Every structure is written in structure tokens, then in C-alpha cells.
Amino acid sequence: MRKFVVFASVIMTFVLTGCGPKISIIKNAQLHSQMYTSKPLSILVLPAKNTTTAAEATDYFRSTITQPLAEKGYYVFPVHLVDAFLKSENMIDPEIIRQIPISKLKEVFGADAILYVDINAWDTGYNLIGSHVDVGLTFSLVDTRSEEEIWQKNAYAYSYQGLDGNNGIIGLIVSAMVTAINTGTDYGELAYVANRAGFAFLPEGPYGTDYMKDANISITLHDPGKLKDGRLYVSKYFIKGLEKEEPVPLTVRSRQKGYFALVPSNYEFFNHNGYSNYYITQKTKNGTFLRNRFFEYTGGFPYLICDNKKVYVEIEADGIIPYSEKNGEYYFNIREIVELEDAVEG
Amino acid sequence: MNNIQIKKVLIVLTVVLLFTGCGPQPKPPLYHWGTYSKSSSEFFHTQGEPEALQKHKDVLEEIVNTSESNNQRVAPGLYAELGQMYFKLGQREKAISYLEKEKTTYPESSIFIDQVLKQIRGNQ
Numbered sequence: 001m002r003k004f005v006v007f008a009s010v011i012m013t014f015v016l017t018g019c020g021p022k023i024s025i026i027k028n029a030q031l032h033s034q035m036y037t038s039k040p041l042s043i044l045v046l047p048a049k050n051t052t053t054a055a056e057a058t059d060y061f062r063s064t065i066t067q068p069l070a071e072k073g074y075y076v077f078p079v080h081l082v083d084a085f086l087k088s089e090n091m092i093d094p095e096i097i098r099q100i101p102i103s104k105l106k107e108v109f110g111a112d113a114i115l116y117v118d119i120n121a122w123d124t125g126y127n128l129i130g131s132h133v134d135v136g137l138t139f140s141l142v143d144t145r146s147e148e149e150i151w152q153k154n155a156y157a158y159s160y161q162g163l164d165g166n167n168g169i170i171g172l173i174v175s176a177m178v179t180a181i182n183t184g185t186d187y188g189e190l191a192y193v194a195n196r197a198g199f200a201f202l203p204e205g206p207y208g209t210d211y212m213k214d215a216n217i218s219i220t221l222h223d224p225g226k227l228k229d230g231r232l233y234v235s236k237y238f239i240k241g242l243e244k245e246e247p248v249p250l251t252v253r254s255r256q257k258g259y260f261a262l263v264p265s266n267y268e269f270f271n272h273n274g275y276s277n278y279y280i281t282q283k284t285k286n287g288t289f290l291r292n293r294f295f296e297y298t299g300g301f302p303y304l305i306c307d308n309k310k311v312y313v314e315i316e317a318d319g320i321i322p323y324s325e326k327n328g329e330y331y332f333n334i335r336e337i338v339e340l341e342d343a344v345e346g
Numbered sequence: 347m348n349n350i351q352i353k354k355v356l357i358v359l360t361v362v363l364l365f366t367g368c369g370p371q372p373k374p375p376l377y378h379w380g381t382y383s384k385s386s387s388e389f390f391h392t393q394g395e396p397e398a399l400q401k402h403k404d405v406l407e408e409i410v411n412t413s414e415s416n417n418q419r420v421a422p423g424l425y426a427e428l429g430q431m432y433f434k435l436g437q438r439e440k441a442i443s444y445l446e447k448e449k450t451t452y453p454e455s456s457i458f459i460d461q462v463l464k465q466i467r468g469n470q
Contacts, residue, residue, distance in 0.1 A: 041454050042452075060387055063383065063386040064383045064386070066382075066422075070421050070422045070423070071375055071376055075452050075454050075455065077422075078422075078423030078424070078427045079386075080390075082458075085461070088465060108457070110455075112454075188383065207376060207419075207422075208376070209373070209376070
């Protein structure tokens with residue numbers, strides 16, 4: 001708790017003195033505009049693609065996705081029945097299922113949209129005072145009529161079992177015992193909070209009480225960079241991270257006991273090794289591309305939210321996002337800037 | 347400090363609260379879920395095991411009965427899933443009636459459920 005108070009007061013100080021981390025406050029309708037034109041009612045969730053070593057994780061994510069998604073007001077096709085049906089058609093391997101053409105899925109299921117889930121990070125570890133599991137997810141919702149991606153989101157979740165700090169030597173001993181006894185993270189719980197966080201900013205569907213009304217909700221994001229002279233400047237930490245030789249998993253800088261999840265907008269709060277180490281491969285109707293987890297995407301193009309603008313950066317044909325350096329400053333070249341209304345003043 | 351700044355401070359504080367997991371209370375749920383997610387996970391992991399099947403059927407039945415007696419719409423997919431459990435337990439007629447209920451409650455499920463019904467009926 002002490003840590004939280006310090007963190008909060010540091011931010012307060014920054015804001016009061018006017019030189020703190022910048023934030024953008026934008027309207028849901030602008031951030032997720034395609035959802036408000038596509039208006040899907042029914043969503044078919046396909047088995048997750050798991051690019052991590054934790055094979056057992058996939059099922060937990062699949063079985064805990066229905067509740068948070070349905071609570072957002074969508075019809076969600078029953079996952080067990082979908083799996084059984086696909087199995088009866090000899091479709092078992094998630095990789096093969098994900099290659100079924102969207103037009104075929106629309107024909108067989110009558111779904112308005114398909115949700116593709118990627119489990120792309122899974123980091124576990126333990127020390128004397130606790131054990132943790134960190135997980136990264138990417139969601140992609142595709143309209144079955146236009147076959148365009150209408151919503152995309154990264155989510156991050158962790159579980160931490162053990163003792164919080166500040167317990168001294170007795171705490172250390174007790175917690176070592178706790179860790180030894182407590183064999184398990186509840187993966188179901190972890191998957192549930194991760195899924196729920198992922199959908200936190202998904203506009204509500206037709207069964208939701210705020211359907212279409214949530215277009216005016218303000219969303220606050222920490223700006224990950226600064227716009228200057230037609231370039232998007234980011235910190236050295238964004239580019240280089242911890243500069244370690246070995247791979248650095250994307251993890252929050254300090255954990256609390258329990259299960260937590262968030263939709264990251266600023267990777268300053270994370271341990272990482274620079275954005276260029278966090279690409280994932282994603283298949284779209286136009287081919288296979290690399291997607292960077294530090295960026296948001298619309299129609300396959302990466303952007304960061306800065307100064308209440310969607311700042312699209314330049315990419316190479318395969319999806320690589322190149323950066324430039326000049327006089328010790330790091331920046332991305334800008335492809336396009338889309339102004340967003342300031343939701344506070346608006 | 348003007349109005350906008352005050353709002354920004356409040357919003358940053360809210361974000362911090364969310365980050366640390368003690369944010370505002372969520373909206374009241376749309377549906378009754380009982381222990382659905384947990385039971386659904388267990389069913390996944392013990393696929394085909396009669397005990398988990400029976401248990402998941404019981405959980406779904408409780409959800410359906412509680413929702414219906416509260417005049418609350420049953421959550422998407424759960425009638426169909428209960429139908430699936432009954433089919434696995436060899437009770438075809440009950441299976442069919444719950445799948446039909448899914449269609450009535452959620453007409454958007456019809457295309458899919460009709461195919462499932464065709465399979466079940468062709469499976470005499």
C-alpha cells in the first residue's frame with residue numbers, strides 16, 4: 001500500500017507542477033470507430049493460438065472467455081459445442097481451425113464477427129518471497145462481411161503468490177514456506193482477469209445496457225511519446241529497454257499479491273528490452289505480418305496515441321517498425337496523424 | 347488549477363487505482379453465471395470424464411433454473427451447452443428441447459444450432 005501512495009503522490013506532484021507524464025483523453029467512438037459502424041451482435045471465438053511454451057494455458061483462456069465477452073452485451077457461440085461440432089468435421093488442431101476462411105465460418109455459424117486470440121507471452125518465476133506468472137494476450141475481432149479487423153487490443157495479466165514486501169526477515173521465512181506450500185497459481189483465475197481486462201474497453205454489444213451510448217465514454221491513456229517537428233519522439237527506454245543480453249520478458253516493474261490485469265498504453269511501467277524485441281506474427285486476409293505489441297493497430301497499421309491524436313508510424317512491408325536516432329534522441333517517422341477530439345473539453 | 351486540470355488529476359488517480367486493482371465497482375452483471383467459468387474449465391480438462399460432465403450439467407441447470415425463476419434472460423450459449431451435456435448423457439429429447447430454447451432466446455444462433463440439431467437427429 002505504501003508503494004501505491006508514493007506512486008499516486010508522485011503523479012499528483014507532476015500534474016500539479018505541470019511537467020508530468022502526458023495523458024490523452026479520447027472518446028470511445030474515436031478510438032474504436034469501426035465497432036460503431038460494424039455493430040456486430042454475434043461473436044465466434046476461435047481456439048487461441050498459443051505461441052508460448054505453456055501448452056496447458058490455451059484451454060483456460062478458452063473456457064473463461066465466454067463470461068466477460070457476453071457481459072459486454074454480445075452473443076457468444078458456446079465454446080464447448082463449437083469445439084464438438086468442429087471435431088465432428090475433423091477439425092481439432094487450432095492452427096487448422098484458424099485457417100478456415102472467414103466466409104466459410106460465416107456460412108456455417110452465421111457469426112457477425114470472429115474473435116482471434118493470441119497468447120503470446122508466458123513468463124513464470126519464483127524467488128524467496130514469492131512466485132509469479134505473467135501473461136500477454138492479443139485480441140483481434142474481424143467482421144465476417146467485410147473481413148476487416150474492427151477491433152484489436154493487447155492485454156497483460158499477472159498473478160503473484162507469496163508475501164508483499166516490508167515484512168522483514170520473519171516475512172522472508174514465512175513466505176518461503178508459503179511459496180513451498182502454495183504449489184499453484186489458479187490459471188483459470190489468471191485467464192479470467194486477463195480476458196476481462198482485454199474487453200474492458202470493448203464497446204458494448206446490443207444486449208449491453210450502454211449499447212451505442214458508450215460512444216461518449218472518455219478513455220485515458222498515458223502518452224508513450226511526444227510529437228515534435230513532424231516526428232514521434234519516444235524515450236530511450238522505449239527503444240532500448242533494460243539493454244540486457246538475454247531475452248527480457250514483458251513484466252510489470254512491481255507486483256502485488258493476487259491476480260491483476262491491464263491494457264497497457266505506456267511501456268515505461270514494464271520491464272522490457274526495447275520495443276523491437278516484442279513482435280508477434282499475425283495472419284490476416286492479406287498475408288502474414290509482424291505486429292508489435294507496443295503499438296495499437298487499425299486496419300493493420302500501427303499507431304500510438306499522443307497528444308489526443310492517433311499517430312500512425314511508418315512501417316516496412318513485413319510489418320517491421322523502424323526507428324531513427326539523432327543527437328541521442330529517438331523517434332519514429334510519421335505516416336499519418338488523425339486528430340481526436342479532446343473528450344474533456346468536448 | 348482550472349477545471350480541466352482537476353479532471354485530469356482525478357482521471358490519473360482513477361487510472362492508478364485501476365492499475366493497483368482497487369478501482370470503481372463494476373456494473374451489475376447482465377446474467378446469472380453461478381460457477382460457470384470454473385466448471386467450464388474443469389469440463390475442458392477432464393473431457394469425457396462422466397463426473398465432470400455430470401457436474402457441468404448440474405451447474406448449467408442451476409444457472410438456467412435460477413435465471414428463469416428470476417425472469418432473467420439465460421446467458422448466451424448456456425441453453426445450448428446444457429443441451430450438449432444432456433446429449434452426452436444420452437438424453438436426446440432433453441438435448442433437443444434445450445437447443446431449441448437457445449434458438450428462441452437468441453435467434454442469431456439459429457444457423458449454427460440448426461446444423462447441430464441436424465447432426466443429432468441424423469444420429470438416431
